[in-house]
Amino acid sequence: MRGRGGRAVAAARFVAVVHALVPVLAGTVGMPYRRLVGWGAVGAAAWSLLYVAIGAVAGAPWRHYGDQMGLAGLAMLGAVLAVVLAVRAARSRAQQLPAHGALPGNRVEPITGGRNERHDTAA
Numbered sequence: 001m002r003g004r005g006g007r008a009v010a011a012a013r014f015v016a017v018v019h020a021l022v023p024v025l026a027g028t029v030g031m032p033y034r035r036l037v038g039w040g041a042v043g044a045a046a047w048s049l050l051y052v053a054i055g056a057v058a059g060a061p062w063r064h065y066g067d068q069m070g071l072a073g074l075a076m077l078g079a080v081l082a083v084v085l086a087v088r089a090a091r092s093r094a095q096q097l098p099a100h101g102a103l104p105g106n107r108v109e110p111i112t113g114g115r116n117e118r119h120d121t122a123a
Contacts, residue, residue, distance in 0.1 A: 005026065005029070005031050005035075005039075006035060006038070006039035006042075007039070008022075009022055009026065009031075009036060009039035009040055009043060010039045010040070010042045010043030010046065011043065012043065013040070013043035013044055013046065013047040014043075014047060022036075022040075023036070
């Protein structure tokens with residue numbers, strides 16, 4: 001942040017977690033307050049312009065085709081949304097499973113009785 005920190009402050013606007021930590025990091029490295037505020041304003045303006053532009057681009061087809069879409073089109077949109085949510089939920093569950101493939105709650109016992117295992121036969 002010392003050398004090219006201004007660009008990092010502006011780019012941090014697009015990543016919520018990083019954006020929340022920028023003031024602390026800027027204070028830690030001794031970035032001047034005026035520089036932080038200036039680049040923060042540049043990042044905020046860029047973010048807001050991009051956000052509004054995406055909304056305008058996405059809204060134009062809806063205004064044009066929205067009334068022609070009808071109930072069947074809305075049902076199709078709902079089905080696509082349901083599939084997307086189901087896939088995301090399945091991926092989330094798959095990532096929560098342990099790496100070795102055991103189901104949660106099941107205990108995996110180590111395999112014993114191998115060739116190098118020591119057996120005490122003293123009685």
